[in-house]
Amino acid sequence: MVSELQDSSLLLPFTGPHVDIFVANSVSVSGQEYYPGLTVLLDFNYEGEPAFAVISCICGDRIYVDKDDVYFVVTEWLTCEFSFPLQAYSCVLGTQQSCRHVSHIADYKPYAAVTCFCSGCAYKHIVLHHHLCYDPVYMLPVSIMI
Numbered sequence: 001m002v003s004e005l006q007d008s009s010l011l012l013p014f015t016g017p018h019v020d021i022f023v024a025n026s027v028s029v030s031g032q033e034y035y036p037g038l039t040v041l042l043d044f045n046y047e048g049e050p051a052f053a054v055i056s057c058i059c060g061d062r063i064y065v066d067k068d069d070v071y072f073v074v075t076e077w078l079t080c081e082f083s084f085p086l087q088a089y090s091c092v093l094g095t096q097q098s099c100r101h102v103s104h105i106a107d108y109k110p111y112a113a114v115t116c117f118c119s120g121c122a123y124k125h126i127v128l129h130h131h132l133c134y135d136p137v138y139m140l141p142v143s144i145m146i
Helices: 008-015
Strands: 022-024 027-029 032-034 039-044 050-055 063-066 069-083 088-101 124-126
Touching: 008 069, 008 088, 039 069, 050 088, 069 124
Parallel strands: none
Antiparallel strands: 022 063, 027 032, 039 050, 050 069, 063 069, 069 088, 088 124
């Protein structure tokens, strides 16, 4: 029952209190595997910056399945800056948790949150799957004759 779970306050708006729900340590949705510890893209904020979250694994697995519905309890990353040399978002793990239905994440493909090679770096770096910025290194020289 949802009302008996540690995340009942996060799940109740989606399911109701008297629903039998299963706890999973991993789940495959349309061929994409999800498990605690993976970073997902939740949305974009009003400035167009991505909002990331990690599928929580504190106090056990936090993936819930109700029939064909999959819910993740996630902990949001706090984006501190965009690192141009790394072409990645520098983030620290926040404390705010929420529940998300798998269909309400912005990108179905998970992201890697990795540490860089700089000693003493407190950030985890998250690279998007595509380039957002103009990068002249990838542009071939073009001459136009008029």
